[in-house]
Amino acid sequence: MTATLDSADTDYTDLIEGIAAFVKRKVVPLEEANRELLENPRLTFDEKGGYSAPVLDLMRQVREASAAAGYYAMFAPEELGGEGLGALALFCVWEGLSHLVGPGRLLPDQVIGHWTSGPSFLLGEVHPSLRDGVVQEVMSGAATVCFGMSEPDAGSDAWAMSTRAVRDGDSWVLNGTKQWTSNSAHGKYAFVWAVTDDQKRRDRTGGITLFLVPTDTPGFAVDSVLRLFEHVGGNETILSLSDVRVPDTHVVGAVDQGFALALQGVSNGRMYNAGHCVGMAKWALEEANRYTTVRTAFGNPIADYQGVSFQLADCAIEIYASKTMSVDCARRLDRGEKARKELNIVKAYTTEACFRIFDRCMQVCGGMGLTNEMRFVSGWHFARMVRIADGTGEVMRRNIANSLRKGDLGF
Ligand SMILES: Cc1cc2nc3c(=O)[nH]c(=O)nc-3n(C[C@H](O)[C@H](O)[C@H](O)COP(=O)(O)OP(=O)(O)OC[C@H]3O[C@@H](n4cnc5c(N)ncnc54)[C@H](O)[C@@H]3O)c2cc1C
Known part of the structure; x- marks a missing residue:
């Protein structure tokens, strides 16, 4: 510890x-x-x-x-x-x-x-018979799930998804490809979003339904694991659904209304990412602070040099900003406010700040900062990844700008 x-x-x-x-x-x-x-x-x-x-x-x-x-x-x-x-x-x-x-x-x-692999609000939407x-x-933790929304041609623009579900008697038949689905190689069940009414999807008024699919259903296949940062393995996959048949009871929530559930999940994810990033950044600053007070160069601890200490001060500024904006946003959400602008600001700022903090902490620790032993590299990979997962920094800015254009200029 x-x-x-x-x-x-x-x-x-x-x-x-x-x-x-x-x-x-x-x-x-x-x-x-x-x-x-x-x-x-x-x-x-x-x-x-x-x-x-x-x-x-x-x-x-x-x-x-x-x-x-x-x-x-x-x-x-x-x-x-x-x-x-x-x-x-x-x-x-x-x-x-x-x-x-x-x-x-x-x-x-x-x-x-x-929020993507374990018990979340989505379980409350699952049919009572299950x-x-x-x-x-x-x-109980015996089984895990995965969250299958993104596709090869539908990432930032999730409404562009093309996985289809067609009703057939008391069942639904799903066909399509999902990409980036975390935990899908290991989950016993997959939450899969699929188009059930293409006109509503095009109008962005609905038309996407959420299904709970046991991953051992015939036609459900994990095609390949996506490896990031030259790692030998990974937690995200490309998976395909070929005539995957599930009963009506495996519709989660209401038919055609699944997109709202996806957005609620992603909103949870943004607050989870903020917590993860602030905690990681605090860990990194403590490690760098400790190292730079014991490491000496040119006769003094390197923390005595402003070139080092100001980088740590910048980390502290960003951690404080990240934490206070996250707590404020979380309190708004818990009061029932939508806080759309704030949540997008929090996701963009905390993930980008975390990345900068890990980068600075590596720099002030010199070569040691790059070693596996100091573990900064793991945090740096994590922070780089969460600038994309759950919505990119650019999409956050797009959403913030849309709020501003609609007149939400209050803070
Ligand atoms: C590690 C990891 C885990 C993930 N886990 C899951 C998961 O469990 N389930 C799931 O469904 N998805 C998951 N995702 C997918 C993730 O949500 C998408 O990667 C993300 O939404 C971005 O989509 P994309 O990668 O297709 O990028 P693209 O949409 O192709 O974007 C490419 C670039 O274009 C920019 N761009 C796109 N549109 C705009 C715009 N309007 N204005 C400005 N810039 C724009 C983006 O910011 C980005 O820089 C995961 C992704 C990663 C990396």
Whole structure:
């Protein structure tokens, strides 16, 4: 452990301390007992590029233990056994967990149900007949899901999706290709968005339906794992659906109304990303601050030189700005405000600031900053990635500009 948890300006301090104690008690011993497996990429991933079976088993153990301790499903609806916690809690617990563990550790990330792969508000939209099966499996951490919206020709412009679902008797038949779907090589179920009324889709008034698809359904295939940053494996895939048949009960929410559910998921994701980025950035600044006070050059600790210390000061400025804007935005969302402009600002700013912070922290640590040992590179990869996932910085600016044009100039 390299850092303490401190979200003292919120009401979630006890919860975060509970999570920290859980990580220490349950997760760290698993990490220590499986260090080679978790740190040697040739063991972490299998030959197809997905996580290897022993790693998936460790992840499941953490999820199930966390669910039993009451943490894993805290963002799922209360009627399903979750806590139904809101945006501020989402920001704070991810900030706290990321600050505590830093980048590049697979198992701690399993403690809290991730919005794309774990229990989320979407489970509340699943047909009641599936509650004892699918929903319980996901709530308990035994099974995971994935979030299949993006496609090869529909990323930023998700309305351009072309996966189709056609009704056939009591079933729906799905055909199409999804891309970038995180956890799809490992999830037991996939949330898949598909066009069910093309005219409504073109008019952007609806026409997209959400389906819950068991990934062992005939016709569902993971075609390839997408590898990023020269890693030997990855968590995102391209998957294809060829005449995938699901019953009517696997429609999630209402027919033709799935796009709103996707947007709600993505909004959750933006607050999750803000928490993750602020926590990671705090971790990085502490590491760099510690190193630069002990490393000497030209007879003095390098922190004595403004060329170094001002870079750390810039990190502090951006962390404070990131955190205060995130907390303000989360409070607005929890009050029921849409806060569209603010949420887009938060996503753009916190992810871009996190990237700059990791870059500066690497720079002030010199060659050591580039080593695997210091783990900045992992955080830098993470921060680079979240400037694109969940909506790019340019799309955030497009959305902010649209709000301004509609007259939302208040702060
Ligand atoms: C690691 C990772 C995990 C992901 N996980 C998931 C997942 O689980 N489920 C899922 O559905 N999707 C997922 N995604 C997909 C993600 O949401 C998309 O990558 C993202 O929306 C951008 O789409 P794109 O990659 O197709 O880029 P494109 O849409 O092709 O954009 C390319 C460039 O054009 C810019 N651009 C596009 N439109 C505009 C505009 N109007 N104005 C200015 N610039 C513009 C973009 O900002 C970008 O710089 C993931 C992506 C990554 C990288």
